Amino acid sequence: MTGKTTLRLFIRFTLTATAISMILLVFNCIGFACIIADTTSLHDMTPQRALRLVSQNLTPTQEGYVLGDGILPQQYWCILVNDGGDVIWSQNMPDDIPGHYSLQDMARITRWFLNDYPVYISLEDYGILILGEPKKAVGKYQLIYYMEWFETLPRRILAVFLVNLCMAVILALILGANLYRKLRILINGMNSLRREKQVYISERGIFHELYHSINETSNTLAHKNAALAVRDNARARWISGISHDIRTPLSVITGCSEELASCAALSPEDRKKAETITAQSIKIRKLVSDFNLISSLEYDMQPSRKKKTALCPLLRQVTADLINSGLTAQYEISLDLHNEGSEIRADEALLERALFNLLSNSILHNPEGCRIRVAQYERNNLVCIEIQDDGCGVPPEVLENIRQIPRSTHGMGLPMAYRIIQVHGGSFTAENDNGFRIRIELPKEN
Amino acid sequence: MKTVMNMQEMLSELYNKKILIVDDEPALLDMVSHILYREGFYNLHTAADCACALKTAGEQPIALYLLDVRLPDGDGFSLLENLRKISRLPRTPAIFLTACDQSDDKIRGLGLDADDYIVKPFLAEELILRVRSVLRRVYAIDSEAPIFSLSGVIVNLENATVSRNGRETSLTAKEYLLLKKLWENKNKIVTNDALCLAAWGEDYYGCENTLMVHIRRLRKKMELCPSSPRHLITVKGLGYKLLI
Structure with a gap:
């Protein structure tokens, strides 16, 4: 991109400079010829x-x-x-x-x-x-030319023209190259700014004011980003702290309600209520941990706990977990794993979470049951995972909002999975195609 | 009769163990004590901070620590180190009660040999299970002998034998490990990978064919009709399931 723009500028500059000098050359030749041809026109009476x-x-x-x-x-x-x-x-x-x-x-x-x-x-x-005429009124010169001179004149004029053209091109190239170098520094600086990378350009040459502006902007950006990171960090820590603090009182609620649920002195109705309290506390526990995970993923706060992970055992584990969690007979999961030895760099717990969310998503959206096919294969140094169901697909607004931070804890499965895959440097595509299909591509670990 | 006596003795030994619970939240202390008390653990001590915990532990030998990770005057990890320094017992087990999400790695990463951890909030059943299992493991109290019957075939995991019509067959070491893993997750799918890991350890890769051979042998020993198994079921592409 950078190279192209600068090269285009360079070529245009060189061509323009050459054209201008050639036009000037021709114009001057004609003018000069006119001047020397007209020897006497200054007086009416020659x-x-x-x-x-x-x-x-x-x-x-x-x-x-x-x-x-x-x-x-x-x-x-x-x-x-x-x-x-x-x-x-x-x-x-x-x-x-x-x-x-x-x-x-x-x-x-x-x-x-x-x-x-x-x-x-x-x-x-x-x-x-x-x-x-009066003395010293005119000068007189004798011009003698051989006929050869007239014959070779067109050739010599052409030669002079060509030499001029070459000189013009060479000079334009030299000047252009100089400009090109300076422009490239400028454009590289701008591109770095666009990518929010810190830049410093030595402030010399004709563009020094522009270089200065770029340096200033870069510094401002760096400061802003640092400030943003501090704020994000503080926010993520705050959320993490709150979710931490909620857990202890929640434990007490869970424990006490469980005790009430098994208390013989209470009526069956009251015990039932106590059981409801326990079940709801467990739900809050899940929400709190999801909330905390989304927040830490959002602010890229995940500590790096990635290690070499074999994908196929993980896929089998997730599938088995899902079936073990009490999947009814109207759901059918089939595995189609092509590269048993595929390895990626991943946080195993997070990736497991993402895959579990995706499979659960298919089950959640198809209460009537569906067939889910999980495929794994390698392509171009990427490890691909495809999860396809033959159910009714997901609503378009869910697809649109995959990249957004979920507004509530409801329907967090897909956005969370999307973020987890992002954190792993992978790509995530989801679409409705005779059901719902998700494709994940992760860089292969060699 | 003798076995029953032994079991009762063992159980009372288990329940007589002194447990120290440390948490800064009085309500949680009450609740945990209550759960354990109801279960039959009578020797319970509680402390609200590190200082109090060290004092209590100094006065008597404690068999198990239940520690909160965050305490007002320090953290649970360094408290455990200090507790172990003053302890008269060789190595007291500890279970952490943690409110962190990713405590798993943290505890492992710190290499503190915590015996287990429980993420708050937890269910009473979970707490009791873990306390019992740690105590059994550390003090070698094993009251629950895994003996089970499959369509008349008695499987005894304690001495690794299968009895069929009064005839006893021994299980090989690998068969025992596989069956134990399946028993621990009975009625659930256990993946090939998990089974291989249990039997062959970390470098299990490529053991799947061997696994199949071992499963076939196990079926011969414990299934009435090994060609159409009713208890040791293959789950295609995933693993196996022990139906009881």
Whole structure:
């Protein structure tokens, strides 16, 4: 449960972190490409446009070439050089620009600078137009790529992408593992709290406040449980003390009433009454001891008196006791014991009590008589006992209340048996199925 | 005639034994004394606490202690130890009267060799039975010889014989133990396990076939028709029953 939750968190975290970094990568690549691709968009009038304007509007006249006003923007200058290398027209030409150009000059300025002025060239029918920008207005770089570069470009982009992806995954994993460790401590702590186990987590790291809360809660729980145990203990002891104190006066009542019952001076009627008192005192004795047993089972106060116990002899003994107690002929008990050597760890007296209660229960609920089958077998390191009768079953409310503390001492048999089996670490299921069936599974003693 | 005389002597010996009853509840002391007195025990002494009990026991030899477990100035277990220290008799038996539910283990666990215990409240019959049985056992007074008749066959458990038409057959040791156990629980089912335990002790496991053999032999000795027994009855899957 813990592992699953934390693992899910870890996987989700890693995937999310990877996705985010990949999205960022792609987005940045596009953005970066846009920025470097757009070199000139900052100005409306790029040198190229200005040059095109000049080339379109320069008209030859008798007095030479003429360019309309305002066509060439203020910051640019422009000259026209003829085939002989002489400047035959110019506008805004700075002073440090020569008037004649040799072939070498032309080759030098074609792409770069003319006396540090960035220049742009346009070849016209009538000569070469040279447009210049102010000094240091732009930088110029030459890019030369082999064709191979273009061919392998997609591959290299993919490689870069993959390397990025790997890096993103690895980093996310490292971060995630760190988080996973801390979360696991947190979740383990929470689970321990749920099981009411005492926990202490070292209060360090980003979750230290949460760790602190868990430690505090654990301490509070421990205190509460201790207080509860003290109270339960006191209550169970009190009940045990009372049941103890009731017994002595009850002995006197029993003894005296018995004496009266055999007193010749009394009338038969009075002796009968005395006998009733004796019988009722004996009933109170049973109630008191049941009451005390239920209370001690409820508060888990049973001293550990478990020892290796052979189950089959116990089942035979309980059955024999029941028959010996004066079972009438309309009841039939059959034993079907499969593993004679089955042993469990048990408090023999308690277990005997539980089994006796269960068998008596079948008899109690079926005054018309019934057949009871007691089966014993082993399965998966468990020792199973099945008690099945073919009677009329038990009312549903009895089944529902098996796990509850009985409200009165009436009908205590099943809840008591249930608790005794619980104390022995066994499972107890009861159902109506063509009669009443109880199944008990107890851990086998090896 | 001689036997009858002996039995009477034995009985009077039994009933003359001094019994000390210790309990802090005067009504209970009265009641227990009354029950025992009515039964014929005349030498009864009572004490309400440890000090008083030690004083009484110091004055005369006591044959049986009936002790409450909880006393105002101590508990019954340590009182018994102290009583045995001052006693002039070698080992006085004791029966505890206890109000605890699980006294059985407690008394055994303390290793105090209490001879028996009775859980309060108890019936008069129960008390008398236990007092008599402890006294008989400890002082070897056996008045009740288990001799019984099964359809004309006389079984004498005292000398372990079965007499049939005047012919006497001895019982073997195991047969005797089994029959004794069945007799003690006559007309009731005794499980195979309980019978094996009685005859072979704690390590009886796997003795069931042997048990069957012994039961068959017993039937031959005491049943008129061993193949259809009328007294030593098999209860299938559980054990045997001695019908008398």
